[in-house]
Amino acid sequence: MSISYKPGKVPHPLEHRMIFRNVDREGWDPGIETYLREGGYESLKKALTMAPVDIQAEVKTAGVRGRGGAGFPAGVKWGFIPPNNTKPVYLICNADESEPGTFKDRYIMHQDPHQLIEGMVITAFAIGCHTAYIYIREEFPYAAKILEAAIEEARGKNFLGQNILGTGFDLEIHVHRGAGAYICGEETGLIESLEGKRPYPRIKPPYFPAAMGLYLCPTIVNNVETLCHVTHIIQMGGTEYAKLGTPNNTGTRILCVSGDVQKPGYFEVQVGKVTLGQLINDMCGGLRPGRQLKAVIPGGSSAKVLRADEKFKLKDREISIWDIPMDFDSLAACGSMAGSGGVIVIDDSRSIAWVLNNINAFYAHESCGQCTPCREGSLWMKKISDRIVAGKGSPDDVDTLESVAYRIDGRTICAFGEAASWPTESFIAKFRDELKAATSDSLKGAIVNPETKLAAASVKH
Amino acid sequence: MPHQVPVEVEKEIDQRLTRYPDKRSALLPALHAIQGHFRYVPEDLVEWLAAKLELDAIQVMEVLTFYPSFRQSEPGRYHIRVCRTLSCAMAGSHVLMDALAEKAGIDRSHADHHHPICVSKDGRFSIEFAECLASCGTGPVCMVNDDLHEQVKPEDARRLLDRYS
Known part of the structure; x- marks a missing residue:
């Protein structure tokens, strides 16, 4: 299996390894016996002796903010489940890791899957959930297999299944594979996808997942890394956890x-x-x-x-x-x-127009097409920047590009609209002169074949 | 010849169906099971799958045509996906794409947004650009079927392809 394991790679002295404690560790493997040997599932045993509201309180005290992108406090999110709810509650682990520049959940799932499963069982117990899903991107086929094997191992030890460790708590976790769409990282798009549909995000309000999520039942969607933090919060206590990091950024x-x-x-x-x-x-x-x-x-x-x-x-x-x-x-x-x-670092050998064009191509490809400003605008932004990169842009193109971006931002159902327009808005705000210089008065908006022009441009850099 | 769903694929779909309170939720897993066998989703199985999940054929089609991972025509025996997104592009993924396509004997001149996949004449390889494969620190990366290959240099293209025969 190709799982990118670099045994013995020593963490940098400025690091503080907790979630990644076992990543690239010599002699470590994803099996349950290895995990148990190092105190694995002890946090779960502790959590099962606590009241669910107390677990929620610890996570709130810890202040952990969602690691998937939005940075919303996880404990607060859990608290949005309506108190008088009578429907089933679902937990979904968002393992769609697809934001360009991000490659962390991959290693957790490949190398330390039980840390995630333990965090999920604790979270499910805290929110009263009996069926949980791991929505994993299709491009992680081995991780999906590793997780399925880990789930079977955990079931074998009664950390999953019926009457977990004799507490009367039942939980099943299922792995659900996506199919290559970035928009499935957006939590309501993910939910639609899990329901077997196109992943068109839902509008909020009213479709806040904690109130109306999967099958219109209360649903908590948390990122892989966030769920792993829950394991450690229970182990050390919310107050101790909050001493890590800085205030409000624990x-x-x-x-x-x-x-x-x-x-x-x-x-x-x-x-x-x-x-x-x-x-x-x-x-x-x-x-x-x-x-x-x-x-x-x-x-x-x-x-x-x-x-x-x-x-x-x-x-x-x-x-x-x-x-x-x-x-x-x-x-x-x-x-x-x-x-x-x-974090993507760009040095002075790069053309800003080329970088922006690459980003625009990504969002044009990934727009789900539900909202007109985003569906049309993301493609226009790509086409205009294709033209600039190909050396056929006119000086007006930079202003046109900017106006398109500001007409997407804030006008769409989900945050993809901002995600797609912020790069263009900020690149133009900060590198307007360079982008203008990449255009010329003598060339007026010819249509170009981006495939060949991009390949040529990349050779140059 | 119409395509037949093998018994083991149908068993896999039946097993996946038990995981959801709603049959429609098993649509992506079922399409994966079918594509896992045929390497694409044959059009004549859309009706079969719709009946199996108690859906209209259009509900299967709209999903099949939306998601980039599902293919509607036969790819090569080994399907290559080269990451096109920023960090990999900065590390040279376009040059890698050209090298892989050339060594695999694939003509990409007709590739476009709607037809991203190009197949070699002998049917051994197919190739397409994929968006971010979440391994940005080891770019350029590509996948061959389920395998991820990291820091692939254009001059390694031949050696990489030779591993798949």
């Missing part, structure tokens, strides 16, 4: 770095305790020789781009890009977002 999170650094990779750090500079220079070995930083996309490709020479205002000080603490609130204050933890 715990650890896995940052994934790709692009123009010498050593790309994944790093689990205390939230806000590491700066972007430390991440790039200390943990990733810096930029390639002779290169200067041009821009960073700090939280998956939907996050607004940061320019290398910008000054950012935090509450108490003005900082450079290198000093941005990698937490939810600081990145929001810098005008972007922590998102899914996918």
Whole structure:
């Protein structure tokens, strides 16, 4: 099986490994005996002696914010299940990991599946759920098999199934494979997909999943990493957990770095305790020789781009890009977002038009097509940037591109509209001159074949 | 010849059906089971599947045509997906695509949004660009059937293809 396991890879000293404690660990395997040998399922045993409301309270105290992208506090989300509910409650693990730049859940599921299952059983117990699903992207076929095997192992030890560990609590977890659509990472799109439909996101209100989710029953959708945190919160207690990280940005999170650094990779750090500079220079070995930083996309490709020479205002000080603490609130204050933890580093060898065009092609491909502004606009943005990259853009194109983006943003059912338009909005706001310079008065909007032009452009870089 | 669903595939679908309170939920798993056998979803099985799940054929079609992972025509025995998205593109995925297509004997000149998959003349390989495969730190990456290959250099294309015969 190809599962990308690098045994003995030593974590960086600035890391604080908790969720990734066993990732790439020498002698570690995804089997249940290995997990049990290291205290596995002890958190579950502890949780089953607690009242579900107390588990919810611990998770709220811990303050853990969703690691999938939105950063919403998990404990608060759980609390949205209507108190007088009489319908079945569902838990869905969002394992659709598909935000460009993000590659963390892959390693959890391949190498430490029982950590996720334990977190799911505790969560299900806390919210009164008896059927849970792991919605995993189709492109992780081995992870789906590993999870199914792990579920069988857990059932064999009565951590799943009927009357779990004699407590009277029943739970089944099923693995459900997606089919290559980014929009299934959006929780209501995911739910539609799990119901066997096109993953068209639902409008909120009224379709908040915690009230009207899967089969219109209360449903909690949490990211893989978030559910793993639950295991650790129960083990150490919410108050202890909240001491990790920084206030309102508690715990650890896995940052994934790709692009123009010498050593790309994944790093689990205390939230806000590491700066972007430390991440790039200390943990990733810096930029390639002779290169200067041009821009960073700090939280998956939907996050607004940061320019290398910008000054950012935090509450108490003005900082450079290198000093941005990698937490939810600081990145929001810098005008972007922590998102899914996918950091894409762009150096001065890259053409901004080419980078933006690549991103636009992604969103044009992935728009579900339900809302007109997004379906049409994402494609227009791609076509206009195709033209600029091909050297056939007119100077008006940059303004047209910008106007299209602002006509998608805020006008769609789901947040894909923002995800698709924020890159264009922010790239133009910060690199307008470079983009304008890539166009010319003498060329007026010819239609180009993006396949051949893109291939040629990529050779250049 | 109409396609026949083998007994083991139908058994797999029946087993998946037990996991959901609603038969329609088993549509994606059922399409995966069929594609797992045929490498694509033959059109004449749409009616069969619709009847099996108590759906209208259009409800199967709308799902089959939406999701990029489902194929409606036969790919090569080994289907290659090269990641096209930003980090892999920065690491050279377009050059890798050209190298793989050339070594596999695949002409991609007619590839477009609606027909992303191109097949080699001998039917051994097919290839398409895929969006982010979630392995951005080890780009460029590609998948051959279920296997992920990381940091694939264009000069490794021949060696990679030779592993699949």
